[in-house]
Amino acid sequence: MHIREEQSERHVLSLTVTNEAGILARIAGLFSARGYNIESLTVADIGTDHQISRITVVTNGPPKVIDQIIAQLDRLVPVHRVVDLTDNGPFVERELALVKVAGTGDDRIEALRIADVFRAKVVDTTIGSFIFEITGPTDKIDSFVALMRQIGLVEVGRTGVVGLVRGGKEA
Amino acid sequence: MAERSGADILVQCLVDLGVDTVFGYPGGAVLPIYDAIYNHPTIKHILVRHEQGATHMAEGYARSTGKPGVVLVTSGPGATNAVTGITDALMDSIPMIVITGQVPTQLIGTDAFQEADTVGITRHCSKHNYLVKDPGRLAPVVHEAFHIATTGRPGPVVIDIPKNVQIATAPYTRPEGFEHQSYRPASAPDAVAIDAAVEMILKADRPILYTGGGVINSGPEAATLLRELAHRTGAPVTSTLMGLGAFPATDPSWLGMLGMHGTYEANLAMNQADLIVCLGARFDDRVTGRLDAFAPHSQKIHVDIDRSSVNKTVAVDLPVIADVGRAMAAIIAGLDARGYTKPDLSEWWARIDGWRAKNSLGYDDGATEIMPQRAIADLYKATLATGKDTIITTEVGQHQMWAAQHFGFDAPNKWLTSGGLGTMGYGFPAAIGAQVANPDSLVICIAGDASIQMNIQELGTATQYRLPVKIFILNNEYMGMVRQWQELTYESRYSNSYSDSLPDFVKLAEAYGWTGIRIEGPQELEAGIRQMIETPGPVLVDCRVAKLSNCFPMIPSGAAHTEMLLDPSQVKGSMSDEAKALV
Numbered sequence: 001m002h003i004r005e006e007q008s009e010r011h012v013l014s015l016t017v018t019n020e021a022g023i024l025a026r027i028a029g030l031f032s033a034r035g036y037n038i039e040s041l042t043v044a045d046i047g048t049d050h051q052i053s054r055i056t057v058v059t060n061g062p063p064k065v066i067d068q069i070i071a072q073l074d075r076l077v078p079v080h081r082v083v084d085l086t087d088n089g090p091f092v093e094r095e096l097a098l099v100k101v102a103g104t105g106d107d108r109i110e111a112l113r114i115a116d117v118f119r120a121k122v123v124d125t126t127i128g129s130f131i132f133e134i135t136g137p138t139d140k141i142d143s144f145v146a147l148m149r150q151i152g153l154v155e156v157g158r159t160g161v162v163g164l165v166r167g168g169k170e171a
Numbered sequence: 172m173a174e175r176s177g178a179d180i181l182v183q184c185l186v187d188l189g190v191d192t193v194f195g196y197p198g199g200a201v202l203p204i205y206d207a208i209y210n211h212p213t214i215k216h217i218l219v220r221h222e223q224g225a226t227h228m229a230e231g232y233a234r235s236t237g238k239p240g241v242v243l244v245t246s247g248p249g250a251t252n253a254v255t256g257i258t259d260a261l262m263d264s265i266p267m268i269v270i271t272g273q274v275p276t277q278l279i280g281t282d283a284f285q286e287a288d289t290v291g292i293t294r295h296c297s298k299h300n301y302l303v304k305d306p307g308r309l310a311p312v313v314h315e316a317f318h319i320a321t322t323g324r325p326g327p328v329v330i331d332i333p334k335n336v337q338i339a340t341a342p343y344t345r346p347e348g349f350e351h352q353s354y355r356p357a358s359a360p361d362a363v364a365i366d367a368a369v370e371m372i373l374k375a376d377r378p379i380l381y382t383g384g385g386v387i388n389s390g391p392e393a394a395t396l397l398r399e400l401a402h403r404t405g406a407p408v409t410s411t412l413m414g415l416g417a418f419p420a421t422d423p424s425w426l427g428m429l430g431m432h433g434t435y436e437a438n439l440a441m442n443q444a445d446l447i448v449c450l451g452a453r454f455d456d457r458v459t460g461r462l463d464a465f466a467p468h469s470q471k472i473h474v475d476i477d478r479s480s481v482n483k484t485v486a487v488d489l490p491v492i493a494d495v496g497r498a499m500a501a502i503i504a505g506l507d508a509r510g511y512t513k514p515d516l517s518e519w520w521a522r523i524d525g526w527r528a529k530n531s532l533g534y535d536d537g538a539t540e541i542m543p544q545r546a547i548a549d550l551y552k553a554t555l556a557t558g559k560d561t562i563i564t565t566e567v568g569q570h571q572m573w574a575a576q577h578f579g580f581d582a583p584n585k586w587l588t589s590g591g592l593g594t595m596g597y598g599f600p601a602a603i604g605a606q607v608a609n610p611d612s613l614v615i616c617i618a619g620d621a622s623i624q625m626n627i628q629e630l631g632t633a634t635q636y637r638l639p640v641k642i643f644i645l646n647n648e649y650m651g652m653v654r655q656w657q658e659l660t661y662e663s664r665y666s667n668s669y670s671d672s673l674p675d676f677v678k679l680a681e682a683y684g685w686t687g688i689r690i691e692g693p694q695e696l697e698a699g700i701r702q703m704i705e706t707p708g709p710v711l712v713d714c715r716v717a718k719l720s721n722c723f724p725m726i727p728s729g730a731a732h733t734e735m736l737l738d739p740s741q742v743k744g745s746m747s748d749e750a751k752a753l754v
Contacts, residue, residue, distance in 0.1 A: 001748035018353055021302070026294060033295045064482065071479035077299040077319060080353040 008060040010039070011086040012093055012163045013070065014171065015055040018078040019045055026076055027055055036061060036069050040095075040138075040160030052080070056162045058138075083171040085163045091171075093163040097141045102129040103152040111151050118144045129154065174340035177306035177332065178203040181270070184313040186213060187345050190241050192232060192607055193217070194225040198245025199285060200272030203337035205243075217607060217636060220628035222249050224600040226256020227626070230265045231604025234587045235562055235612075237390060239266035239320050240604060246272045247285030250331070251292065255594060257327045258296040262591025263413060264388055266325035268316055269297075275335035276304050289331045298326030304333065306341035314346045323356025324477040325388055357476050360493035360501050367489050368448075368472050368498075369505035375446035375470075377519045378406040381429065381458075384413030384590070385451015385475065385495045387583045393417070393496030394583045397450065400499050403506060405513045407523055409437040411452045412575055413590040420579030426523070427532070430458040431726050432572040435531035438724075438732040440523055441466050449473045451495040454485040455591070456754065464731030474498045531724045531737055532576050540717040541693050543570065543645045547577035547617065550643060553700045560612040561585065562605045566598040566622030569651035572722045574617045596625030599642060603629060606638045613641070613704065620646040620670050630683035633709045641703050642711040644676060647718045655721045660746045680711035690714040728753035 017023050024043055031038050039058040046054045059069060066084070073082045085091040099120070101111050104127075111130060115122065120134035134144055138161060145156055165171040175183070181204060185193070194217045197205045208214055219225040222244045229240025244253050250271040260267045274283040290302045299319050301312050309332070316328040372378060380401055386393045394417045401408050401424050408418045409429040418425055427434035429441055438460075441447065447469045452458070454473075459465040462484060471487040473480070474495050481490040491498050534544045547570075554561040563578055564587040565571040571588055580586045587605060589597035602616035616623075623644055633640045653668040677687030686706050690699035690713070703710045721742075724735045729750035736742060 001752060022290060022294065025291070029295050064486075068479065068483055071481070075477065075479050077351075077354045 006062040008037075008062060009066070010058065010060045011066050011084055012091070012161060013057045013059060013073070014083045014085050014163060015057070015073060016046075016080040017053050017055055018080070019047070019051055019053040020078055023053065023078050024055075026078065027057070027073070030072055030076065031057075031059070031069075034068075034072060036065065040158075042160040042162055054162075056160070058161050083165075085165060085171070088165055088171055090166045091163050092166060093137050093161055094135050095138055095141055095159055095161050096133065096135045097145070097156060097158045098123070099132045099134060099145060099148055099156050100129060100154040101132065101148045101152050102154050104128055107151045111148065114144070114147050114151075120144065172342040172344075175343050176203065176207070176338055176340050177309050178207040178337040180306060180309045180341065180343045181313060181332065181337070182207045182211065182214065183343060184310055185241065188314065188317050189238075190214060193241045193243050194219055194228040194232070194604065195243030196222050196225060196245065196249060198249050198272065200246035200274060200334045201243060201249075201270075201337070203334065204270070204272070204332075215607075216243075217603075217632065219600070220631050221626065222252035223255050223596065224603075224626050224629045224632065226253050226260070226267070226269065227594070227597045227600035228604030228607070229267050230256065230260055230263075230597070231564060231587050231601030232608045233265050233267055233604075234387075234601070235584050235605040236608045237584065239268055239317060242267065242269040244269070244271055245285065246274055246289070247287045249285075250287055250289040254292060254296060255592075255596075257293055257329065259589055259592040259594045259597060260327040261296055261298060263589065264325050264384060265327070266320045267327040268320055269293075269327060269329045271329060271331045272337070273302065273331045273333040276333045277335070279333065289329065293329045297329045300329035300331065302331045302333075303336055306336050306339045309336070309341070310343055311346050315349070315351065318351070319354060357478070357492045358494050358497065360474075360491050360498040362501075364489060364491045365498065365501040365505050368491060368502055369509060371446055371470055371472060371489065372404060372448070372502070372506065373509065373511065376516070377444045378404060378446040378448065378516075379440050379444040380404075380406050380408045380448050380450060381410075381441065381452055382408060382414045382417055382450045383411040383452025386414055386417035389451065389494055389496035391583060393451075393499065396496055396499040396503065398422070400503055403503060403511070403513060405516045406448070407440055407520075409433070409440065411455065411458055411590070412588060414452060415575060416580035416583045416586045419581040421581055428575050430455075431460070432576065432722055432724065434576075435529045435724055435735055435737065436523055436526035438726065438735060439526045442468075442732040443522065444469045447471045449475075449487070450499065451475065453480040453483070456484070459485060460726045461729055461731045464733070466732075529737065531735070537693065537717055539692060541690070541696055541714065543573050543647070543716040543720050544577050545693070546643075546645060546696060546714050546716055547573050549696055550615070550617070550700055551578045553697070553704060554613060554615070557613060557704055560609070562587065562602075562609060562612050562614045564588065564598040564602040564605060564614070564616045566616070566618045566625075567593045567595045568619045568622055569647075569655065569720075569722045570617055570619040570622075570645040572652075573645070578617075595622040599623060599640075600626050600629050602640045602642070603633055603638055606633075606640050607636070614639075615641040615643055618642055618644045619651060620644055620648060620673055620676075621650045627679070630680065630685060630709075630711075634684045638709060639707060640709050643703065644711070644713050645716045646673075646676070646713050647716050647720065648673060649718065651720075652722070658721065658744065659727060659742055660751055662744045676711060676713035686710045688712045
C-alpha cells in the first residue's frame with residue numbers, strides 16, 4: 001500500500017486577531033494539529049491601542065482543505081476575521097528579504113548590477129560584501145536569491161508574505 | 172470598594188453563574204480555592220479519586236442536565252490527568268469548565284514543583300483556555316469562559332490560575348452581559364437557506380432525517396421540534412450514537428442508529444435516500460463508511476452550528492449554519508407557509524419495511540450462556556417496568572454498541588456515552604456525575620470487564636456521597652471489540668485482547684461498601700437485574716455473558732453501507748492493507 005496525495009493550490013490568508021499571549025501558538029498549533037501546511041507566517045500588531053494583530057499565512061492544500069482551514073481558523077475565539085486574499089479579487093503581496101553576498105572584483109560589480117535590475121538597496125557594505133534589502137512578491141525574491149547564489153551568497157533572512165486587497169476598501 | 176482574594180472572586184463568580192456542584196481533587200496549587208469553598212453553603216464539592224474521573228463526572232453532569240460541568244484540579248499532574256476528559260468533552264461538544272491551579276507567576280517557566288504548561292497542553296483539546304495572571308481579570312475571564320463553554324457548539328474551557336493570583340486581591344464587581352469582540356457563534360438560520368431547505372423537502376420522494384448530538388445540545392425543545400418535523404414530513408429518522416434519545420425509539424418512524432454498528436434499514440435508507448437532512452450531526456467516519464460510496468443518490472442539507480463541520484468530509488448541497496432547534500422551527504414554519512401537507516411516501520416506506528424485515532439486530536438466545544444482547548434487552552425491559560426516570564451511561568466497546576442497539580431511548584439527556592474520543596473509563600464516572608445531578612433517577616453504567624477497570628477507583632466516590640449508582644458489567648473476559656477486529660482482520664490472532672487476572676468484581680464492590688451481584692446464567696438474569704434495581708445504594712453486577720459474541724450488524728472499515736455484515740458467517744477473517752489502515 002502507498003499513501004496518495006491530492007493536488008494542492010497556494011492561498012494567502014489574512015487574519016485579524018486579538019493581540020494576546022499564546023495567539024501565535026494557537027494559530028500555528030491548529031495547522032500542525034490538523035496537518036495543514038504553512039509556507040510562511042507573519043504577525044505584527046497593527047492597531048493604535050495594541051489590541052489587534054494581523055497574521056498573514058501562506059498555505060497550500062486542495063480547495064476543500066483550504067475551506068476547512070478558513071473555517072477552523074474562524075472558529076478560534078480570538079480570531080476576528082479570516083480573509084482568503086487569493087479568492088477575494090486582486091491583491092498585493094509583498095515580502096522583504098535581506099541578502100548577504102560576499103565577493104570581490106567582477107563579482108562585486110555584477111552583484112550591484114543585478115541589485116539595480118531588481119531595485120534592491122544596499123543597506124550594509126564592507127570591502128568584500130554587501131547586504132541587500134529587496135521587497136517584492138515571493139518569486140521575485142526567489143530569483144534574486146538564486147542569482148546571488150551564483151555570485152557568493154552568504155546568508156538570507158526573509159520576512160514571509162504580507163498582503164492586502166487592491167482598491168480603496170477593507171477586505 | 173473592599174478587595175477580595177482571587178480565590179474568593181472565583182468562588183463568587185461560580186455562585187453568580189449558578190454553579191451548584193464542583194468535581195475536584197485538591198493539591199498544593201489550589202489550596203487557596205479549596206479554603207474558599209470550605210463548608211460553602213451552596214457549592215457542593217465532590218471529591219473524586221482521580222482527576223480523569225472528575226472530568227467525566229462533569230461531563231455526565233452536563234450531558235444529563237444541559238448545564239456546564241465544573242472541574243477543579245491542581246497544577247501539574249492534576250491538570251495532565253484531566254486532559255483525557257477535556258478532549259472527550261471537546262469531541263462530544265459537552266459544556267465544561269476546568270479550573271486548574273498553577274505555580275505562582277514568578278515560578279512559571281522554571282520547572283517548579285508540579286509545574287506543567289497547562290495552557291500549552293490544553294490549547295488544542297479545549298474550545299478555549301486562559302492563563303489568568305491578574306486577580307482583577309478573574310471575574311471577566313470566568314464569566315467569559317462560561318459564555319464560551321455553553322454557547323455555539325459547546326465545549327470545554329480551561330482556566331489556569333497561578334497560586335499567587337488566588338491569594339492576591341482585587342475589587343470584584345459582577346460583570347454585566349457583554350458583547351464579545353471576536354466570538355460570535357451562529358444562532359439564527361439564514362432565511363434564504365431555510366427557503367432552499369423547504370424547497371428541497373417539498374421535492375423529496377425518499378427523504379431521511381439524519382440526527383445527531385446537536386439536537387440534544389440544542390435543548391429539549393429541539394427534540395420536540397424533531398418529532399414534529401418527522402411527523403409533518405413522514406420521513407424516517409435515524410441518529411448517530413450521540414443523538415440517541417432525541418427521537419423516541421418507540422416511534423414507528425424510528426429506524427435505529429446508523430453507521431458501523433447501525434441497523435440495516437438505517438444504513439440502506441441512507442444509501443437509497445434522495446434527500447438527507449442532517450440535523451446536528453457531522454458525517455463522522457463511523458457513520459459514513461467508505462466516503463466515495465456514501466449516500467450516492469442523495470442531495471444533502473447539513474444543519475450545524477459549527478461552520479467547520481460543513482464539507483469537512485462529505486460535500487453537501489445546502490449548508491444551514493444555525494442552532495438546529497431554531498433551524499427546525501424555521502423549516503416547519505416554512506412548510507406551513509407553503510401549505511405543505513404530508514406527502515405519500517408509501518413506496519419509500521415499503522422499501523424500508525423490506526430492509527427492516529432482515530431483523531438485523533436479531534440474535535439467537537443461548538441455552539447455557541447469556542447473550543449480551545439479551546442482557547441489555549432485559550435490562551431495558553426491567554427499567555421500563557420501574558417507571559423511574561432512567562439514565563444510561565456506557566464505557567467503550569462491544570457493550571456500548573449493544574447498549575445503543577438494544578436499549579430504547581425515548582427522551583434526550585438520558586444516554587451518556589463517549590462517542591467522538593471513545594474513552595474507556597468514561598461511563599462509570601459519568602454515571603456518578605449524572606446521579607449527583609439527578610438524585611432520584613435510576614442511573615446505570617453499562618460496562619465491559621476491561622473498560623470498568625480504567626476508572627474503577629471511583630467506587631469510593633460513590634460510596635462517600637451515598638450515590639445509588641448501578642454498574643452492569645457485561646463480562647466476557649475480553650476486550651471484546653479489539654478481539655472482534657482481530658477476528659475480522661488478523662485471522663483471530665488475539666494479541667493482548669484477553670482480560671487476564673480479572674478481579675473478583677463482587678468482592679471488589681463489597682470492599683468499597685457496595686452491593687455486589689453475580690449473574691452466571693440465563694435463568695439468573697431477570698432476577699439479578701431486578702435485585703440490582705431494587706437494592707438501595709450502589710450496586711455492581713458482574714453479568715457473565717457469552718465470551719465470543721460479536722457485535723453485528725457491522726460495516727467493516729473501508730466498506731460501504733451496502734456491504735454490511737449481518738452475522739458472523741460473513742466474516743472472512745482477513746482484509747486488504749487499505750482496509751487495515753483505516754480506524
